[in-house]
Amino acid sequence: MSVQKDKRSDGKLTLPVLSRQHAKYVIQITKNPKVFDPAYNQEVTADLVRQAKDINRCIWSANQIKVTSTELYQDRRKLQAEAVMLCRSLLADIAIAKGIFHLKGKRVKYWTEHLIEIRNRTQAWMEYDADRYRKYR
Numbered sequence: 001m002s003v004q005k006d007k008r009s010d011g012k013l014t015l016p017v018l019s020r021q022h023a024k025y026v027i028q029i030t031k032n033p034k035v036f037d038p039a040y041n042q043e044v045t046a047d048l049v050r051q052a053k054d055i056n057r058c059i060w061s062a063n064q065i066k067v068t069s070t071e072l073y074q075d076r077r078k079l080q081a082e083a084v085m086l087c088r089s090l091l092a093d094i095a096i097a098k099g100i101f102h103l104k105g106k107r108v109k110y111w112t113e114h115l116i117e118i119r120n121r122t123q124a125w126m127e128y129d130a131d132r133y134r135k136y137r
Contacts, residue, residue, distance in 0.1 A: 015121050016063050019056040019083075022114055026052035029107070036101055044097055051090040058083035059122065073129070073136035080126045087119035 030036045030045045038045075062079035065072055091112060098108050130137065 015118070015125060016056075016060050018114070018121070019059040019118055022118060023049075023052040023056040025111070025114070029111075035103070036097075040100060044093070044100060047093055048090065048097060051086050051093065055083050055086045055090065055118065058086065059118075067129070067133050067136060070136045073133045076129065077126065080122055080129070083122050084119055084126075087115055087122070090115060091119075 026049055030049055036045050058079045062076045062083070065076040065079075067073045067076055094108060094112060094115070097103060
């Protein structure tokens with residue numbers, strides 16, 4: 001029996017999907033030259049895309065690590081921490097982009113809410129892992 005979409009629980013595997021969707025969103029919106037002036041590509045737009053892709057890469061890579069040793073736990077935790085740091089950095093860069101490109105408040109709100117969700121869920125994942133892999137810490 002299938003469960004309605006709005007009744008489904010928030011599965012653990014959705015964070016990699018969410019980060020991938022976020023990276024795709026950033027790539028798509030920054031391709032619009034009417035909003036993201038190509039003159040700022042090197043200084044601003046490329047950084048926005050790179051950071052979104054790096055967040056996805058870190059989350060995906062961390063999720064691929066099966067923790068069976070202290071070294072693997074530390075590798076996974078480092079990738080998770082890097083993803084959190086990149087989320088914070090991207091939030092700061094979105095604030096810069098908002099002023100440069102005169103982005104609509106609705107777009108910035110949507111973008112930052114999703115990014116904050118990724119950051120918060122990554123932090124929660126780190127806490128869960130800390131308890132789950134206590135013997136490897």
